[in-house]
Amino acid sequence: MESVEIWVRRCAARMDEAGLFFGHGTDNAWDEASWLVLHVIGASPEVPFSSWGRPVADSEAQQIEFFLEQRIRTRQPLAYLIGEAWFCGLRFKASPAALVPRSPLAELIQSEFQPWLPEPARRALDLCTGGACIAVAMAAWIDGLQVDALDISAEALVLAAENIALHSMEERVRLRESDLFSAVAGERYDLIVSNPPYVPRTRVEALPEEYQAEPALGLVSGEDGLLLPLRLLQAAPQHLEPDGVLFCEVGESERALENALPNTALTWLEFEHGGGGVITIGQQQLEAAQPDVVAALEQRGHVI
Numbered sequence: 001m002e003s004v005e006i007w008v009r010r011c012a013a014r015m016d017e018a019g020l021f022f023g024h025g026t027d028n029a030w031d032e033a034s035w036l037v038l039h040v041i042g043a044s045p046e047v048p049f050s051s052w053g054r055p056v057a058d059s060e061a062q063q064i065e066f067f068l069e070q071r072i073r074t075r076q077p078l079a080y081l082i083g084e085a086w087f088c089g090l091r092f093k094a095s096p097a098a099l100v101p102r103s104p105l106a107e108l109i110q111s112e113f114q115p116w117l118p119e120p121a122r123r124a125l126d127l128c129t130g131g132a133c134i135a136v137a138m139a140a141w142i143d144g145l146q147v148d149a150l151d152i153s154a155e156a157l158v159l160a161a162e163n164i165a166l167h168s169m170e171e172r173v174r175l176r177e178s179d180l181f182s183a184v185a186g187e188r189y190d191l192i193v194s195n196p197p198y199v200p201r202t203r204v205e206a207l208p209e210e211y212q213a214e215p216a217l218g219l220v221s222g223e224d225g226l227l228l229p230l231r232l233l234q235a236a237p238q239h240l241e242p243d244g245v246l247f248c249e250v251g252e253s254e255r256a257l258e259n260a261l262p263n264t265a266l267t268w269l270e271f272e273h274g275g276g277g278v279i280t281i282g283q284q285q286l287e288a289a290q291p292d293v294v295a296a297l298e299q300r301g302h303v304i
Contacts, residue, residue: 001055001056001057001058002055002061003052003053003054003055003056004037004038004049005052006056007056007061007064008030008033008034010033011029011032011033011064011068012029012032012033014068014072015029015032015033015068016029018072020032020072020075021075021208021209021210023102023211024078024079024085024100024102024210025077025078025079025085025100025101025102026078032078034049035078036064036067036068036071036078039082040060040064040067041054041056041060044091045086046086067081074213075208075210075213076096076210077094077100077213077214079100080094080095080096080100080213082094083095085101085133087101087102087103087134087137088106088109088133088141089110090133090140090167092131092136092163092166093162093163093166094159095159096213096215097131097153097155097156097158097159098131098153098156098159098215098218099130099131099195099215099219101130101134103134103195103249103275104249104273104274104278105134105193105195105247106137107272107273107275108247108269108278109134109138109141109142110141112141113191113245116245118243119243120142121142121189121190121191122145122190123145123146123188123189123191124138124142124145124146124147124148124190124192125148125149125184125189125191125192125193125239126138126149126193127150127180127181127192127193127194128150128151128180128197128218129149129150129151129156129160129175130153130218131156131160131163132149132159132160132161132163132164132175134195135147135148135173136163136167136169138193139167139169139172139173140167140169145172147172147173147174148173148174148176148184148187148189149164149173149174149175149176150175150176150178150180150183150184151177151178152177152178152217153215153218154177155215156218180228180231180232180235181235181236184239187239188238188239188240188241188244189239189240189244190243190245191244191245191247192236192239192240192245192247193247193248194232194246194247194248195248196221196232196248196250197217197218197220197225197228198221198225198226198229198251199221199225199251200221200224200225201223202223203225204216204219207219221253223300224300225250225252225253225256226250226253226256226257226260226296227297227300229248229257230260230296230297230302231297231302233246233248234293234294234297236286237283237287240282241283242284243283244283245280245281245282245283246280246281246282246286247278247279249277250278250279251277252277253277254268254276254277257279261289261292261293263289263291263292264285264289264292264293265285266279266281267279
């Protein structure tokens with residue numbers, strides 16, 4: 001029997017040779033190979049592992065080989081193949097019903113959104129929740145926070161319900177099927193967090209196969225990637241308390257959003273552990289930005 005370290009090295013080498021793309025929880029072959037092997041032997045990738053010399057049993061080796069072959073052959077994210085992902089130090093169920101969690105918003109959640117929130121949040125909204133990883137993580141990290149989690153995808157909401165139950169958050173996280181804010185008309189929140197679709201339609205086919213394995217509904221947002229983020233910015237002021245704050249991730253569409261809103265000062269956040277493309281904006285600034293947002297939506301043929 002060979003050791004855990006040998007198996008990790010072997011898997012990493014084969015992943016590199018196969019030209020896999022890494023971006024769904026890891027960004028390199030060694031980390032992804034470690035995740036695969038540790039999953040099979042029942043160790044958490046979130047806990048420092050010291051038993052690299054531990055022998056891998058024959059049955060475990062067979063499982064490792066199976067997942068490795070699947071990863072190389074199908075180009076699906078590893079999270080889909082093993083059925084789990086990690087976010088904010090928490091384990092979640094993963095499936096092609098929703099995007100694999102990987103947002104830099106995790107860093108904000110762990111800091112309870114400080115120093116950006118003037119007061120601790122009591123009610124929060126996770127818009128475009130997918131598998132509810134952000135919603136559950138917010139409830140887990142912020143004492144007493146009540147979270148509404150909305151998504152337009154019925155399939156994603158099934159997965160979200162499983163993740164809420166996995167962490168016993170049924171009393172803290174409420175699910176709703178909703179096209180953006182449609183299911184929470186008249187409700188206001190101290191905090192709105194969203195990782196909406198922001199990939200331009202024209203770029204989807206050029207994405208690595210690993211991204212194309214994810215649901216297009218969670219990725220694509222109009223021709224330039226801004227339709228959903230702009231709709232969100234247009235509707236958000238009426239769902240925020242006067243001192244409420246919105247955090248929205250637009251990823252690679254950062255520059256496009258800047259260009260679309262030339263008269264709006266956007267605050268882009270920096271992250272200690274990498275990632276970007278996240279704005280924070282308060283309710284009053286959102287109100288002031290509305291002429292800019294409406295003009296941008298009209299330019300894209302969206303009727304307000």
